[in-house]
Ligand SMILES: Nc1ncnc2c1ncn2[C@@H]1O[C@H](COP(=O)(O)OP(=O)(O)O)[C@@H](O)[C@H]1O
């Protein structure tokens with residue numbers, strides 16, 4: 263029982279980070295109808311920026327500062343490399359984001375160096391006693407940050423003028439334009455928000471273990487998460503991210519014992535098994551819209 | 558005054574759709590713009606609202622002026638900010654938004670006046686107030702048209718451009734939409750009313766224009782257009798062949814082309 267609960271906690275902890283990353287993919291998808299493969303690099307850049315800022319200003323201030331800086335980078339990327347591609351096939355834009363990802367990582371790697379960089383988080387691997395269970399503090403922090411960012415996004419998209427304008431732009435560009443909504447700026451805003459959220463996720467990916475040049479791979483776990491949740495649903499991305507975290511965590515704990523014939527480290531591919539199962543039952547994901555492709 | 562002079566519009570650099578259109582929309586009036594399918598009515602409204610870009614169209618000659626100042630080449634949001642608001646053909650409500658969310662998007666350029674404008678729109682369309690929390694996609698066609706008009710009014714426009722508001726509505730609903738348009742006009746908004754339903758449009762317009770394949774072929778006070786025998790025959794369905802709506806004119810032409 264104790265093992266099960268600890269497995270769940272770990273799954274929800276990492277799942278929260280995957281959920282944040284998945285949300286960042288979905289925000290871009292909703293505004294540009296493209297999956298941005300630059301998110302891993304932006305996540306890594308955020309984590310590395312936090313690792314440099316945490317010393318002078320402390321982790322808690324470093325995270326929002328890095329988020330703002332990386333958001334500005336996201337805005338700039340959209341304006342300079344994505345905007346001019348309007349009207350090109352989605353495939354072309356996706357390839358451009360892949361190029362951006364590589365370019366950004368080349369620069370960021372210089373700042374990481376060959377070793378693991380500590381992000382300066384206050385938790386490390388220390389635990390706190392919750393109802394008799396030794397729960398790692400960083401998992402609690404990950405879940406809290408997902409709650410805070412999620413609640414903020416919910417309120418933003420539901421009640422704020424710009425949130426509504428962003429949703430309107432993603433539903434019907436021409437109609438949004440005749441309401442006086444600057445649709446192009448809404449797209450840039452989406453890229454900025456997605457970059458900022460990826461940066462926050464990066465800081466928490468690094469919590470406990472630090473970051474190195476290969477940490478970007480973790481962002482790819484958001485891909486099964488968004489497909490499970492449905493590409494155009496933010497709530498779905500959160501659920502998908504948490505599911506991926508849980509499945510991965512359960513395979514990590516129990517697969518060696520119960521399914522040893524699957525070999526070692528099967529937990530790494532387990533999200534894709536989950537993905538397959540979900541898509542067999544629901545081709546548009548758990549929360550996706552049937553007509554994701556709108557004309 | 559909103560004025561269009563000698564406007565020429567081309568799509569994809571090759572398709573000439575407006576061939577020197579001139580018209581005037583004087584303040585306080587309702588101006589009717591009639592024409593069969595494909596005449597270029599929607600294209601003219603796109604030019605006015607700065608929407609040609611996204612349709613790969615461009616103004617190649619002529620100009621659009623607001624109080625003498627050129628407004629072609631403005632972005633859609635700049636046009637809205639100057640008090641020109643359009644209701645697109647087909648209403649285009651945001652189906653998954655609630656009625657009130659739709660109205661709030663309409664207030665994007667005027668956040669300070671939102672509360673006052675909401676009140677005004679709900680006064681004008683009490684039905685929308687009843688349904689304010691419902692998803693707009695579930696409203697009837699008439700209610701969606703009211704919502705689209707209400708949403709356009711949320712930017713406090715001086716000029717309201719309406720693209721075929723009666724399209725697809727039952728006759729009694731066409732009547733109430735018409736009355737609402739004249740009510741909006743009486744409250745001080747100038748209206749450019751694009752319609753294929755000529756009798757509906759001319760019954761409330763001060764002045765009317767008839768567009769045919771990108772040219773203005775008639776330009777008269779609405780009453781004179783109503784009395785015109787061509788209009789009566791082809792556009793009002795009062796001709797010898799009995800009931801015929803404006804929409805049939807295209808069919809009529811096509812038939813003629815096949816026969817010749
Ligand atoms: N985006 C476009 N590209 C090319 N041709 C277009 C485009 N939009 C409309 N047209 C053509 O322009 C002509 C006028 O269309 P439109 O302005 O929609 O007329 P109306 O609103 O009077 O029915 C039609 O022949 C139509 O096929």
Ligand SMILES: [Mg+2]
Pocket residue numbers: 598599600646720
């Ligand atoms: Mg039209």
